[in-house]
Amino acid sequence: MGNGKSMKVSEMIGTFLEPDAPVRIDAFDGSSFGPSDADLQISITSPKMMYQLVHNPNEIGVARSYILGYFDIKGIDYADPYPQLRQLVALSPYVRKPSPAELARLAAAVLSHGIHKVEVPESEGPSRFERITHGLIPHTEKADSETVSFHYDLSNEFYSRFLGPSMTYTCAVFDTPETSLDVAQQRKLDLVLDKLDLKPGQRLLDIGCGWGSMVIAAARRGIKALGVSLSREQIEYGQEWIRREGLEDLAELRVMDYREVPERDFDGVCSIGMMEHVGAKNYQHYFNEMFKLVKPMGRLLNHQITISHNRPNGRPGTDEFLDRYIFPDGDLASPGFIESRIHDAGFNVVHQENLRQHYALTLHNWNRNLKANWDAEVAEVGFERAKVYGLYLAACALNFELDGIQVHQFLAVKPDREGHPMGDWYPLRPWWKG
Incomplete structure (x- = not known):
């Protein structure tokens, strides 16, 4: 120059x-x-x-x-x-x-040195505008299928090395910072199921079920669990996992959009790390659908990443790096915005908690696993993609620590409008171990 x-x-x-x-x-x-x-x-x-x-x-x-x-x-x-x-x-x-x-x-x-064509990394996806011009309107079934495949169908082996044996790609729950990732992920699965308080023989729907860890954890308790995801690779992995566990009578996974689930009257519905892909403008419709899926006095557990401050209506709550390289059409909203949409769907929100520090710890563990398996990860997805994931995980950990983003669990109950006694509806105080 x-x-x-x-x-x-x-x-x-x-x-x-x-x-x-x-x-x-x-x-x-x-x-x-x-x-x-x-x-x-x-x-x-x-x-x-x-x-x-x-x-x-x-x-x-x-x-x-x-x-x-x-x-x-x-x-x-x-x-x-x-x-x-x-x-x-x-x-x-x-x-x-x-x-x-x-x-x-x-x-x-x-x-002054002339116009130079800029290089685009192979790991970069198209911009939101480019996706729309190719007919992928954000958060339609077609676009959701494409964007989920972009991220989750990368490689089961790649994910397994940094996620660990739990194959759980959401915030873990730590008793102390020294708690192992595997123990903390089991702690999270148990916390969700304890909050839902389902009994053997009752029915659970897990929307955006990933590789099936929540469905399997529920089935081990005797709960009849159905999980749906748009990722074919995830579902195939999870189905094999179910067979290894011998849980075919209790656990089922389907490649299916949540909008197409035909069953109704579930005793519980959970959505763990799914809402980030729904789009804030679609939250009301999403929770309205949840309300239809769950039976009276049934429960909803919604677990999702949130932002610390409200954004203007219609403005996507994600940054361009994540949109191009990690989660196309990802969208975040504030906890107050989300709780209002759950309430307006007809649910009673009975508990909410922020697990922000836990997600930072989770991400640090994933970075350590990526580092421990670096050569194998590079061989699996290439140096450039592995480098992208190292940056993504570390940047998200920092963002949670700086309180740019948070993660919330919302527990809600579908009220029985016929007026059952409160003790038959749900206990008067929290019934799970915190």
């Missing part, structure tokens, strides 16, 4: 960072920014990063540059970049807003 008329990369960086920012950045053109002994050391290895940032001056430009190796951070572990993400967040007080003249000079310096 260097001739006498161009800006040095260090000058470009100085457009966005205060001079005393605690970071050292060494660039491919020989220029540098910041003190040489800074704890955070970044190397910009290619001019392609500048072109990426001009084309995409947002998180996609940064994410692409990281994934494609246009910059690197000293000491980073691609399976768990959490420490470096912490350091980058600490730079936020030193970020400055450039003037229009500074931005114009920077753009002119980059564009």
Whole structure:
């Protein structure tokens, strides 16, 4: 990028960072920014990063540059970049807003080298706009099937290595930070089933059942459990798991949209990590459907990631990196918004709790598992995709710690409008161990 008329990369960086920012950045053109002994050391290895940032001056430009190796951070572990993400967040007080003249000079310096086609990582999916132009309207059955397949049909073997034997891809519940992941995931399954308080012979529907861990846990208690998912790979894995356990008489998994479940009068319905894919604008319809599926005095347990603050109506509650690389059409809402929709469907919400710290611990465990199995994971899905998942898991852990996102469980009861005595409806106080 260097001739006498161009800006040095260090000058470009100085457009966005205060001079005393605690970071050292060494660039491919020989220029540098910041003190040489800074704890955070970044190397910009290619001019392609500048072109990426001009084309995409947002998180996609940064994410692409990281994934494609246009910059690197000293000491980073691609399976768990959490420490470096912490350091980058600490730079936020030193970020400055450039003037229009500074931005114009920077753009002119980059564009003086010509228009360059930017590279797109193989692991990146189409934008939301591109999906819509190809007929994939968010949260229709067709779009949901495509987006679920994009994420969950990646590889059962890949997921099994970082999730562990539980094959449970949702927040675990820890008694202490030292509790093992497997124990904590069983603790979560038990907590959900204890809250639902179903007895042997009663019927449970698990919507978005994943690989079947909740259905199997319920069947082990003698509960007749049906799980539905749009991921064929997940269902095939879970069906084989059920056969190994000898639970075919109690447990069933189907490749099926929740909107097509023909049965009614379930004693309990659970939705664990499913609502993130439904879309906030569809929550009312979703909970209305749940209300139809469960019998009077039956229970609903909804467990989902939430955001800390309300967003304007219709605005997707997810970021572009997650939308392109991890969860297409993912959408989050605040706990108050969700509880209102459950209430308006006709349920009585009887309990709600925030498990935010537990999800951060869960993600740290997944990063550790990814690190322990790194070579096998790279062999399974490729270096680029494995690198994406290391970033995704670590960034989510940090976001939970910073309270950008939370995770809530809502327990609700479908009231019997004929007026049964309260003791026959549900106990007067919580009946499960916290």
